[in-house]
Amino acid sequence: xRLEELATTRSPKPAVTSSLLTRRQILKAGLAVTGLGFVSxxxxxxxxxxxxxxxxxxxxxxxxxxxxxxxxxxxxxxxxGLATFTVFDGRMDALxxxxxxxxxxxxxxxxxxxxxxxxxxxxxxxxxxxxxxIPVIGSNTLLADRSLYVSYIGSESVISGEYVxxxxxxxxxxxxxxxxxxxxIGQSAQVERRQGIxxxxxxxxxxxxxxxxxxxxxxxxxxxxxxxxxxxxxNTINGVISHxxxxxxxxxxxxxxxxIDFATHPVGGIDGLTDALEAVKRGEMSTTLQDANAQxxxxxxxxxxxxxxxSYKPMSDIWNQYPGQLSWDDGKKTExxxxxxPVTGENVxxxxxxxxxx
Numbered sequence: 001x002r003l004e005e006l007a008t009t010r011s012p013k014p015a016v017t018s019s020l021l022t023r024r025q026i027l028k029a030g031l032a033v034t035g036l037g038f039v040s041x042x043x044x045x046x047x048x049x050x051x052x053x054x055x056x057x058x059x060x061x062x063x064x065x066x067x068x069x070x071x072x073x074x075x076x077x078x079x080x081g082l083a084t085f086t087v088f089d090g091r092m093d094a095l096x097x098x099x100x101x102x103x104x105x106x107x108x109x110x111x112x113x114x115x116x117x118x119x120x121x122x123x124x125x126x127x128x129x130x131x132x133x134i135p136v137i138g139s140n141t142l143l144a145d146r147s148l149y150v151s152y153i154g155s156e157s158v159i160s161g162e163y164v165x166x167x168x169x170x171x172x173x174x175x176x177x178x179x180x181x182x183x184x185i186g187q188s189a190q191v192e193r194r195q196g197i198x199x200x201x202x203x204x205x206x207x208x209x210x211x212x213x214x215x216x217x218x219x220x221x222x223x224x225x226x227x228x229x230x231x232x233x234x235n236t237i238n239g240v241i242s243h244x245x246x247x248x249x250x251x252x253x254x255x256x257x258x259x260i261d262f263a264t265h266p267v268g269g270i271d272g273l274t275d276a277l278e279a280v281k282r283g284e285m286s287t288t289l290q291d292a293n294a295q296x297x298x299x300x301x302x303x304x305x306x307x308x309x310x311s312y313k314p315m316s317d318i319w320n321q322y323p324g325q326l327s328w329d330d331g332k333k334t335e336x337x338x339x340x341x342p343v344t345g346e347n348v349x350x351x352x353x354x355x356x357x358x
Contacts, residue, residue: 161196
């Protein structure tokens, strides 16, 4: 199945060149920064109970996580003081997240929205939280034991792996040599994106994989790795399949230094980061956008549904954003999948405008 057909049928330590939310910008936005995390929201002036939500996430250096936090901050319940959320920066380290869970449980947060660094290592902390009676909502990346979630909202990473592989292989006409840049080993996105890529490769007998290695979601690591591969393989590398945009952008820098033509040597990434959208406009790569805003705001609605009960109605408008593909269903589902958006020459300017307006 070609990329166009997929689009119609299914509708980190990542390095960031320019941070979307610096510490100073966080302070200006009204977020209280602590040694463990930062709190967003205000006290409820009506005297009603304020629901305290802890958000242990992978790491705040990644642009995608910054976009996620920005989306959560804009949720109506956060803005009107019905709830607060405290971000705990996991710094792409599973042990750090485990220690943060000890703090979260001790401080008796009302709910947890968990974005784990590692699919296996996050199980223990989530089990402790569940045993302590704190509901866990999953977002973006998964745990090996999904029964620990009350519900989960994210995007299906296997599909994104298929998208990125098709984006490169179709441009090559189904024939040529590729290299594959993998994400942080053991993270659910890395595991599932690999599955999707391998499904497409298995149906592409005339595509040869010259190299596969993790660059840990990092632009800098990917650039260095690509430089080494270009030294080893030279002009025999015809395309680059990357588990995320950051690594794809690093590969692009290495290829530019060699004067490689992107019209004949396609590069594909995943996530729809700002620099990647700009690169699509320049004809340097393909990507598929993952909606951080929808994942963040949806997870807050799901947490409040658990805390408030059947009377709660979703306050975010993201539930109307993908008709027929994402619906609230009274907040009773255990899994909500936000659709991917393949970035094209026709929609890239609109997507960039939305990003800049946010």
